[in-house]
Amino acid sequence: xxxYRHRRLIHTSVLLxxxxxxxxxxxxxxxxxxxxxxxxxxxxxxxxxxxxxxxSPGTGSGSGTAPAxxxxxxxxxxxxxxxAGMQAELRQLIAQxxxxxxxxxxxxxxxSGIVMDAQGNIVTNAxxxxxxxxxxxxxxxxxTFRGSLVGxxxxxxxxxxxxxxxxGSLKPATFGDSGQVHLGDIVLAMGSPLGLSDSVSxxxxxxxxxxxxxxxxxxxxxxxxxxxxxxxxxxxGALVDIGGNVVGIPTLxxxxxxxxxxxxxxxxxxxxxxxxxxxKQLIASGxxxxxxxxxxxxxxxxxxxxxxxxxxxxxxxxxxxAGVQAGWVVTGLAGRSVSDPTAISQILSGYKPGDRVDxxxxxxxxxxxxxxxxxxxxxxxxx
Numbered sequence: 001x002x003x004y005r006h007r008r009l010i011h012t013s014v015l016l017x018x019x020x021x022x023x024x025x026x027x028x029x030x031x032x033x034x035x036x037x038x039x040x041x042x043x044x045x046x047x048x049x050x051x052x053x054x055x056s057p058g059t060g061s062g063s064g065t066a067p068a069x070x071x072x073x074x075x076x077x078x079x080x081x082x083x084a085g086m087q088a089e090l091r092q093l094i095a096q097x098x099x100x101x102x103x104x105x106x107x108x109x110x111x112s113g114i115v116m117d118a119q120g121n122i123v124t125n126a127x128x129x130x131x132x133x134x135x136x137x138x139x140x141x142x143x144t145f146r147g148s149l150v151g152x153x154x155x156x157x158x159x160x161x162x163x164x165x166x167x168g169s170l171k172p173a174t175f176g177d178s179g180q181v182h183l184g185d186i187v188l189a190m191g192s193p194l195g196l197s198d199s200v201s202x203x204x205x206x207x208x209x210x211x212x213x214x215x216x217x218x219x220x221x222x223x224x225x226x227x228x229x230x231x232x233x234x235x236x237g238a239l240v241d242i243g244g245n246v247v248g249i250p251t252l253x254x255x256x257x258x259x260x261x262x263x264x265x266x267x268x269x270x271x272x273x274x275x276x277x278x279x280k281q282l283i284a285s286g287x288x289x290x291x292x293x294x295x296x297x298x299x300x301x302x303x304x305x306x307x308x309x310x311x312x313x314x315x316x317x318x319x320x321x322a323g324v325q326a327g328w329v330v331t332g333l334a335g336r337s338v339s340d341p342t343a344i345s346q347i348l349s350g351y352k353p354g355d356r357v358d359x360x361x362x363x364x365x366x367x368x369x370x371x372x373x374x375x376x377x378x379x380x381x382x383x
Contacts, residue, residue: 116172123279156293158278158279175245185241199234207226224270225266306340313325328364
């Protein structure tokens with residue numbers, strides 16, 4: 001058993017080492033051949049087999065010297081080993097999800113989308129459809145469809161379009177529970193970056209409950225951060241876990257303007273629970289009337305000291321009912337420090353309407369006060 005564990009550790013080390021090298025290299029690298037994979041992952045012979053005497057020449061079927069492998073032995077796939085198994089599972093996963101991811105072309109650009117149901121409803125980003133009402137939809141098998149707008153919800157950057165005509169090549173995706181994802185989970189981003197349809201990139205979930213401004217008055221909250229590469233055209237596509245479940249829609253990348261900076265392997269996806277909530281409402285009525293997102297009921301701005309200064313309190317809102325007033329500087333929320341207004345959005349992303357949170361603030365007279373607030377539901381018309 002100790003020898004078996006030792007070999008498994010070696011195989012795991014080899015696998016992680018190769019994945020790390022491939023991920024770190026920015027220039028093309030030579031991939032291992034099937035024969036090299038087979039040699040690297042071939043189990044060591046047992047002590048009993050090593051000690052067994054060689055058969056005498058001319059006796060039985062042995063010749064005393066092992067025959068040289070035939071010409072095809074070096075090039076035939078091994079079909080076993082950790083790397084070969086991982087590759088087979090990735091191929092199967094991608095083949096399973098690809099028919100659920102489409103490319104959406106408009107007169108002003110393109111993006112990606114995810115098939116919601118057998119009626120041809122496809123969810124994507126609102127910024128992908130823009131002001132367009134008709135689209136060209138391309139499936140993974142090359143089939144094309146004319147698409148029409150079902151509804152758009154700018155407040156959460158989501159929209160639904162519908163593929164017309166027979167759409168048997170469009171396979172409804174399986175949506176997972178984004179509330180169950182964890183840091184380090186392996187994910188794939190699938191879509192059409194730069195118009196390169198059926199592209200796949202891999203990474204992990206590297207952050208949760210992020211908040212990012214799109215720069216157009218829309219502030220997205222509860223975002224999933226990932227190291228999977230996301231480029232223009234990936235928007236509206238699928239972020240899937242290793243079970244083939246869609247856990248998010250890739251929407252932003254750091255190089256695309258998140259926080260006004262740049263960064264490699266930093267992308268953001270709208271979590272699947274937000275996606276399905278909005279998409280179902282759009283399909284049913286063409287509009288979103290329930291955001292299902294937490295609402296504090298204050299407007300804040302940056303201050304010279306740490307914290308977020310409250311500039312306005314929504315009359316009758318959750319904060320107003322708790323006695324919060326304009327001029328207070330929020331320094332803590334739900335037991336976490338608040339250094340700027342962005343921190344408030346990030347903290348609230350981990351809560352839902354009806355949850356109770358403590359807000360700590362520095363008052364104009366220099367005193368500190370803590371109040372308990374029952375969160376409301378963010379109005380669907382509020383970005």
